[in-house]
Amino acid sequence: MAGTKASSTVRETLQLSSTVISPGVLSNLPWLTELSIDVYPEDHRWDTNVEVIVKEICQLTRLGTLELYIPQVNHLGPLIQFMRRLSPKSLSFKLVVGHHMKRIISCVPLEVEAEFLKWDKCLKFVKGVDILDEVKAALKCATALYLDRHVTVTRLSKFFGIENTTKLKFCIVAECHEMETIVDGEEIYEEGVGPIYNGYKENKDISDKEYPSFGSLQCLEIHYMKNLRCIWKGPIHEGCLHYLKLLALHTCPELETIFTLGMLSKLFYLEELIVKDCPKVNSLVSDEPLDPQPEINLPNLKKISLLHLLNLLSISRGLCIGPQLQKIGFYNCPKLKSLSTPELSSNKLKMIKGEKKWWETLTWSETEWGHQKHKQDYLHSIFSPVNREDDIMTQL
Numbered sequence: 479m480a481g482t483k484a485s486s487t488v489r490e491t492l493q494l495s496s497t498v499i500s501p502g503v504l505s506n507l508p509w510l511t512e513l514s515i516d517v518y519p520e521d522h523r524w525d526t527n528v529e530v531i532v533k534e535i536c537q538l539t540r541l542g543t544l545e546l547y548i549p550q551v552n553h554l555g556p557l558i559q560f561m562r563r564l565s566p567k568s569l570s571f572k573l574v575v576g577h578h579m580k581r582i583i584s585c586v587p588l589e590v591e592a593e594f595l596k597w598d599k600c601l602k603f604v605k606g607v608d609i610l611d612e613v614k615a616a617l618k619c620a621t622a623l624y625l626d627r628h629v630t631v632t633r634l635s636k637f638f639g640i641e642n643t644t645k646l647k648f649c650i651v652a653e654c655h656e657m658e659t660i661v662d663g664e665e666i667y668e669e670g671v672g673p674i675y676n677g678y679k680e681n682k683d684i685s686d687k688e689y690p691s692f693g694s695l696q697c698l699e700i701h702y703m704k705n706l707r708c709i710w711k712g713p714i715h716e717g718c719l720h721y722l723k724l725l726a727l728h729t730c731p732e733l734e735t736i737f738t739l740g741m742l743s744k745l746f747y748l749e750e751l752i753v754k755d756c757p758k759v760n761s762l763v764s765d766e767p768l769d770p771q772p773e774i775n776l777p778n779l780k781k782i783s784l785l786h787l788l789n790l791l792s793i794s795r796g797l798c799i800g801p802q803l804q805k806i807g808f809y810n811c812p813k814l815k816s817l818s819t820p821e822l823s824s825n826k827l828k829m830i831k832g833e834k835k836w837w838e839t840l841t842w843s844e845t846e847w848g849h850q851k852h853k854q855d856y857l858h859s860i861f862s863p864v865n866r867e868d869d870i871m872t873q874l
Contacts, residue, residue, distance in 0.1 A: 497527045504534035513538070514545035525549055536560040545572040554612040561619060569599075573616065576604035576626075583727070585702040586624075586652050593697070597622035597648050605629065622648040628657075633711075635661045640691040648697045655704040658676060661691050661719065663712030676737045692715045696747075697724040699778040708735040710871070714744055726752040735764045742775045742799065749778055754785040754871075760813075763794045775799040780826075783874040792823040800824055807831035807874030809864060816841040822857060831874050834863035 498517060504510070513535065517524045524547070532553050535544070541564070548554050554575055554807065561569055572595065584591070594600060601616050602624040609631065617623060617638055618684045623646055631637045632653055692698075698719075700706065709727075710719070722745055727733065733756045736744075742763070753759060762782075779800035784790060790811045793799075796818045803824035808814065809832065817840065830837075864873050 480724070498524050499527060499531055501530050503533075504531065505537055507790065508538065509540055511540050512536050512543040513541060514543070515547070516545070517547050521550075528553055532557050539564070542568060543570045543735075547574045549577055551575060551606075551610050551612050554616055558615045558619070571619075572600040574602045574604065575613065575616070576606055586650060590650065590699055590701075590726075591624075594622050594624055594648060594650055599645075600624070602626060603628070605630075614639060614642045614769060618642045619645070623644055624650040624652075625654060626650075626652050626691075628654040628785075630656055632656050632658050633660070633662045635691050640744075641693070643692050644693060645694060647694050648737070649692070649695060650699040650701070652699075652701040652702065652834075653703070657703055658705055658707050659709065659711040660698070660700075660706075661710045663715055663718075665711070670682070691715065691718045692722075693720060695719060695722055697726075699723060699724075699726045699728075700730065701728045703730045704732070705728045706733050710738065710741055714740040716744075719745060721747050723747055724750045724752075726750075727754065727756055728752070729755040731755075731757060734758045734760075736762050737776075738764045739766050745776055748776050749780055750781045750783075751779065752783045752785075753787060754783070755787075757786075757788045759787050760789050760791045761793070761795045763797055763799070765795070775801075778802055780804045782806045783871075784811055785870065785874065787811045788813070790814045792816075792818065796820055796821050802826050805829045805831070808836065809833065809870050809874065811836070815839075816843060818843070818859075819846045820854070827857075828860060830857060830861045831864055832861070837861055837863070840866075 479542055499515070504513070515531070528548060528550070532548070535546070536556055536559075537540070546557075548557070554573075557573075561571070580802070594602075599620045600622040601613075601620040603613055604626045606625075606628045607630055611626075618641075625631070625634075634651065634657065634658065635643075653661075708723070725745075727747060728737065732756065736751075736753065736759065751762070753762070775797065776799045777795075780802055781804060782793075782800070784807065785792075786809065788810070791813055793806075793814075798820040804826050805828060806822075807830070814836075821852075844855055864870055
């Protein structure tokens with residue numbers, strides 16, 4: 479008998495070890511309000527275990543916080559239906575969807591990922607090939623999106639559909655090497671037929687103001703995008719990116735256009751701009767005729783950081799931007815040889831950071847600065863050299 483009991487115990491142990499969480503455990507916890515399942519992504523037991531676990535999670539009607547890794551997108555559908563049955567504001571979630579792999583070094587800084595995780599409804603989609611309906615449904619509930627290494631997406635606005643981005647406030651896009659632009663105005667709206675959502679035409683009485691693309695987005699972080707050409711392509715629609723406060727562009731070797739003239743007046747709330755390691759950028763403003771000029775140019779912009787822009791020739795081609803600008807920093811912009819008075823016209827400017835040698839070799843046009851000697855002296859007084867021994871990004 480003792481031998482039989484021992485064999486039975488061994489068999490039960492082996493059965494339990496084949497799953498991460500035994501079936502029935504969660505369903506026996508109906509009062510559970512917080513659930514976080516941290517699974518090593520390469521633990522293949524979870525691939526077969528997750529379906530049962532999702533079914534049991536969908537019975538936890540008192541759940542208020544959920545953190546979960548879902549390797550197969552098809553298991554996301556039942557979970558989204560469950561989340562919709564709950565009060566929309568009652569459930570905070572952090573979902574990682576797709577074949578997530580632990581990485582020793584990520585191209586996205588840890589502090590940026592930490593900001594992402596501060597949001598109450600976070601969706602991270604990893605190494606996707608398509609954008610499936612389940613992911614769109616999850617995005618519709620999310621306030622923060624992290625799109626990581628998607629294989630085929632070329633335009634963010636097309637793949638997710640503008641009606642699914644209305645609640646999105648924080649967005650990271652990293653290593654999506656087929657992506658060429660973030661918002662394509664031509665795909666959002668066809669003149670004379672009304673807005674286009676997900677490939678079908680909505681009622682003509684509904685204007686594109688009803689669903690402005692990324693209309694609630696406050697922070698957009700772009701990292702290591704091999705084919706990104708521009709942020710916004712085509713016609714500018716009212717409300718698109720209207721509430722954006724931070725735009726950060728890191729390592730985009732094909733990026734040429736950051737702001738068109740039409741964008742400058744639309745990005746009313748933009749406060750901070752970071753452009754790093756984008757070698758084709760020669761100015762923050764695209765090369766278009768400047769007449770007529772926009773009346774408002776980034777009216778709330780307070781901080782600009784420009785790093786490793788090897789072909790930067792001017793900040794904004796002499797156009798006045800950022801009347802509230804308080805701080806601007808430069809590092810390794812060797813072709814930026816002069817600064818114009820409109821580009822630094824802000825009366826709120828308190829600090830300029832840059833390399834000491836670069837600042838000392840700048841050319842100050844007598845035509846522009848001759849009658850503003852006091853302004854030039856002031857700029858010299860607020861210049862602060864960067865310390866090469868400390869982290870440059872942190873200093874800027």
